[in-house]
Amino acid sequence: MVSAEFKKHFTILAILTIALALVPFILGFNQYYILLAATSLIFAVFVVAWNIIGGYAGQLDLAPIAYVGIGGIVAAQLLKYYGITPWIGMFIGAGASMLLAAAIGYPTFRFGIKEVWYALLTASLVVILNNIAHLPQFLGSLDHYLPAKTGWYYLIFTDYQNLYYVILAVLIATIVINLKISNSKTGYYLRAIREDELAAEALGIDVRKYKLKALMTYAGIMGFTGYLYIVLQGTYSYHTFDSPTSLTIAIMGIIGGLGSVAGAFTSAIFLKTVEEYLRSTIGATIPGLYLLIYGILLIVVGIFKPEGIAALFNWAKKKIGFDRRGG
Amino acid sequence: MSDAILQVRNVVKRFGGIIAVNNISFDVREGEILGLIGPNGAGKTTLFNCITGIYTPEEGKVYFMGEDITGLPPHKIALKGIARTWQKTRPFKKMTVLEAVTVGVLLRTSNVDKAMREAEEILKFIGFPEEKINALGKDITLMDHKMVDLARAIATKPKLLLLDEVAAGLRPHEMDRLAGILRKINSEKRITMIVVEHVMRFVMGLSERIVVMHEGQKIAEGRPEEIANNPKVIEAYLGTKPV
Ligand SMILES: Nc1ncnc2c1ncn2[C@@H]1O[C@H](COP(=O)(O)OP(=O)(O)OP(=O)(O)O)[C@@H](O)[C@H]1O
Numbered sequence: 001m002v003s004a005e006f007k008k009h010f011t012i013l014a015i016l017t018i019a020l021a022l023v024p025f026i027l028g029f030n031q032y033y034i035l036l037a038a039t040s041l042i043f044a045v046f047v048v049a050w051n052i053i054g055g056y057a058g059q060l061d062l063a064p065i066a067y068v069g070i071g072g073i074v075a076a077q078l079l080k081y082y083g084i085t086p087w088i089g090m091f092i093g094a095g096a097s098m099l100l101a102a103a104i105g106y107p108t109f110r111f112g113i114k115e116v117w118y119a120l121l122t123a124s125l126v127v128i129l130n131n132i133a134h135l136p137q138f139l140g141s142l143d144h145y146l147p148a149k150t151g152w153y154y155l156i157f158t159d160y161q162n163l164y165y166v167i168l169a170v171l172i173a174t175i176v177i178n179l180k181i182s183n184s185k186t187g188y189y190l191r192a193i194r195e196d197e198l199a200a201e202a203l204g205i206d207v208r209k210y211k212l213k214a215l216m217t218y219a220g221i222m223g224f225t226g227y228l229y230i231v232l233q234g235t236y237s238y239h240t241f242d243s244p245t246s247l248t249i250a251i252m253g254i255i256g257g258l259g260s261v262a263g264a265f266t267s268a269i270f271l272k273t274v275e276e277y278l279r280s281t282i283g284a285t286i287p288g289l290y291l292l293i294y295g296i297l298l299i300v301v302g303i304f305k306p307e308g309i310a311a312l313f314n315w316a317k318k319k320i321g322f323d324r325r326g327g
Numbered sequence: 328m329s330d331a332i333l334q335v336r337n338v339v340k341r342f343g344g345i346i347a348v349n350n351i352s353f354d355v356r357e358g359e360i361l362g363l364i365g366p367n368g369a370g371k372t373t374l375f376n377c378i379t380g381i382y383t384p385e386e387g388k389v390y391f392m393g394e395d396i397t398g399l400p401p402h403k404i405a406l407k408g409i410a411r412t413w414q415k416t417r418p419f420k421k422m423t424v425l426e427a428v429t430v431g432v433l434l435r436t437s438n439v440d441k442a443m444r445e446a447e448e449i450l451k452f453i454g455f456p457e458e459k460i461n462a463l464g465k466d467i468t469l470m471d472h473k474m475v476d477l478a479r480a481i482a483t484k485p486k487l488l489l490l491d492e493v494a495a496g497l498r499p500h501e502m503d504r505l506a507g508i509l510r511k512i513n514s515e516k517r518i519t520m521i522v523v524e525h526v527m528r529f530v531m532g533l534s535e536r537i538v539v540m541h542e543g544q545k546i547a548e549g550r551p552e553e554i555a556n557n558p559k560v561i562e563a564y565l566g567t568k569p570v
Pocket residue numbers: 342345346347365366367368369370371372373374414
């Protein structure tokens with residue numbers, strides 16, 4: 001029964017990987033479009049990783065870009081000043097983000113800060129990091145550039161397709177981690193915590209421990225991917241800690257449907273692609289405008305379909321008679 | 328002392344000016360079904376919360392199998408072997424019935440497949456309708472949920488189970504069926520129980536002994552027939568709705 005489940009996931013994942021791997025070919029290796037595709041893909045990584053804390057554990061974390069930024073900047077600085085390859089730097093960056101997550105999560109969960117208070121606290125973390133990074137002792141007001149070198153050692157390339165494939169690999173790994181968590185004891189425990197903390201605790205769940213585990217896993221993936229995000233952006237600075245971007249990731253996660261990997265993935269790819277497309281065609285560069293559009297989408301989802309895009313998948317599954325435990 | 332699985336000693340819990348639990352002491356013997364009754368606001372739920380670690384008593388001690396568990400967090404107490412159900416239900420709305428019960432089983436194993444099969448057996452054991460085990464928590468009735476709550480609790484393999492008004496709202500024939508299920512859990516799974524219930528016919532028939540609380544204090548303890556004729560108990564229930 002479970003191996004069938006696994007096979008099904010494996011098949012879908014294999015098809016998805018092949019389809020995404022073909023995208024650069026379909027785009028005729030047009031560098032501009034591949035850059036856009038890579039951007040959509042990296043947001044899919046962020047949203048799928050966010051699903052661990054936001055979807056499974058149900059904590060409205062608004063600080064994704066804090067963890068992306070810390071991990072990415074650590075790896076970038078290590079490369080720039082010590083010549084350390086991002087192959088190592090990205091792991092150190094992930095570690096730095098996990099440490100930050102532990103420093104935030106431990107007291108937060110210890111004192112039972114949740115819901116709107118947790119959201120506000122994490123939102124302000126991004127603002128605080130932005131201000132700290134702005135200090136002259138840290139990044140100052142300037143834009144920082146990665147070394148003007150190319151090659152696999154630096155993960156900086158003259159063409160975007162290599163980077164695209166690296167991000168694709170990270171995305172697939174992130175999806176696998178998500179599915180593993182979802183079908184494990186941790187996944188069940190996180191969902192129980194999301195549904196009712198007190199009832200979960202009375203069933204023997206160490207709520208604090210599991211929330212922290214979810215937060216650190218998510219932060220680790222964000223931190224690991226941070227360097228790739230900086231490579232895509234071209235530069236890094238205190239602007240990397242961008243609140244609208246951070247909010248966007250959480251909103252995409254909610255629109256996708258809390259706790260649904262497929263929903264998170266689809267939501268990120270679809271919304272980011274539309275956003276980038278609109279940006280390039282209409283040329284609107286008001287970042288607030290996208291946030292407004294997302295806000296409206298969020299309200300629409302909230303009113304009509306609280307399960308988000310995931311509801312569409314469930315509906316389709318039922319139609320095809322593919323429901324998990326229907327048979 | 329040796330046959331007491333739970334010992335409550337001089338437990339006090341206040342809310343502002345109200346003394347919700349006032350110097351309560353009693354024993355629960357291994358294997359028995361103990362009834363805990365008292366008019367509304369007597370402090371029964373608060374006492375359950377003191378035993379399960381939701382509240383830390385301000386005074387007094389709780390011993391479970393001879394060990395002091397006062398002030399331990401709820402998840403540690405659950406691990407030691409005390410489970411409970413909730414008067415005000417706490418469903419896992421976006422999880423299926425089967426998943427909710429699986430969460431309970433996972434306390435003693437990490438194998439999800441095994442846990443799920445065991446959860447299925449537990450639901451069968453308490454007679455939960457098989458066609459509803461894949462329904463989401465938000466789609467089942469309150470009565471169904473009370474059964475899920477019970478299944479979730481026994482899934483943690485407790486030695487002691489605290490039931491806070493599981494029978495409330497049930498029709499008489501459903502109540503008889505539930506009493507049968509509880510007896511079966513008690514004898515076959517060897518789970519000791521404290522049953523809080525307002526419906527006298529139900530507790531009186533189910534319990535070997537009964538503890539009566541009134542305004543935070545214990546006013547009587549004894550066999551059901553003794554309790555039914557105890558003047559203090561009758562007085563406590565006078566003026567409140569006799570059930
Ligand atoms: N969290 C709380 N804050 C303040 N007062 C409380 C709280 N919980 C209970 N009380 C008060 O403590 C007293 C005991 O309440 P409790 O719920 O324990 O009674 P009960 O015996 O379970 O009643 P019922 O039969 O109605 O469920 C009541 O006066 C109640 O108002």
